[in-house]
Amino acid sequence: MLDLIAADLKPILTALALPPTSPILFGASALLLRRRWPRRSLAMLWLSLALMWLSACGVTALWLQDRVLQPPPALGADARERLQASARSADDIAIVVLGGGRHASLAALDGAGGLTEHALERLRHGVWLHRQTGWPLAYSGGVGWAQRDGPSEAAIASRIAREDFALPLRWTEDRSRDTRQNAAATVALLRAAGVRQIVLVTHASHMPRALRAFREAASDLPVTPAPVGPVVAEERAVLDLLPSATAARHVHLLLREWLGLWVGA
Template identity: 30%
Template sequence: MPSYFFNLSHPVAQALLLAGAGLLCVMARRYRTGLCVIALVPVWLTLCATPAFATALQRTLTNQYPAQTASTYPSADAIVILGGERDPPQTRWDDEDADIAASRVGFGYLLFKAKRAPLVLLSGGEGDALRMAGMLEQQGVSADALHVESESRTTYENARNSATILQQRGMHRILLVTSAAHMPRAVASFEKQGLDVIPAPAMTPLSKHPVRDLWAPRRAVLWNASQAMHEYIGLWVYRLRGWA
């Protein structure tokens, strides 16, 4: 998705837009409307910085496809793992209770190990797919079971390019692995390409530093709210363009 949509998903950018709209109203002598809009700026920033609000916003995405252990998923033609995250922690790859299950490539590995599909397709540009393939080979996954799609830079391209590879091989039923928050947009994009999608989100890691006061605004929380709004804006744009 274009970077300007990502920027508009950040509460600070939205606050600046609100402030600009309010000033335009004031300049147009619509003083009451302008002052009301400007007054919304600190309210919106405070709300987005509140852990309770940001967490609730994220859960509206993550709860759509609850995570489950790898062995409980049905079989499919292929496991498709999307890039776009940092390298997973150096830990045991065979333990679903470890941090590795919270990474996309790690959970994809657990699905493959559980024999949910005979093939793994890694999709992601800028070296993401190749890097993930190398990690899986280090864990003993045969190179014959790995296929790389390294041209895509967006979720739409992930879906389009992956569908081309899979359909050429007569494969239609996939286990789709990405982060839980990204899953709604990813599922919509892959289904739009005619694939039968089984959502398999990476497990949500347990917080080692739980927030005690959910109603105390924190600047760092703005990023969490931004990520959730990025997905909602992205899904809206994708549907508008016919990509989802």
């Protein structure tokens, strides 16, 4: 019972700890304290404004990615060739695409549902890797902690892969709710199928945490990262110093991944 309550609270507590909610709450507390401690509250208010600005800037996202999380580089052609040379057959290696969210509103509308932009980008990269290498493709994703009922993300991805990319998935793992469950369930599935190596596809921001979970779950199987969607600098550097919706989203995701690494999620 306590585990279920903690699971339900997980997305709420995460949202409270991250921007934009945390700087807003900090600024609101400054306003509440302005009569008792006017100078301190003014300093707190200015600090909250600075935090809100920084949490929406590309330079912050780049620093978090390159200095804090330090994800591995993309899986290039040379690395793919080395993997192919080390395998006895194409079926020795499996491409594992990790879920990135589903659109519950679409599921309610048509009964089928859709993937978020993040999840679709991962699936597209997995399909591209399959067509470059011939390695079979797996998708891992159930119904996340922040979601309720409806089709699993893996079921939606399987339909999209078949209908939009003309590529049936070899394996789908549809019961996991977070990254650690992704790893445990998918590794068990692939190990039973005789897979000897895993190529892991997820976003660069998520890769350090996902790689840790998979390497812990697959101590006997090599896991090679194939990250997608890293944060890149603007062509005009000054734009990375100005707030934008895109940068705010990047900062939020990067901080969430750092928090997940820190708490061992």
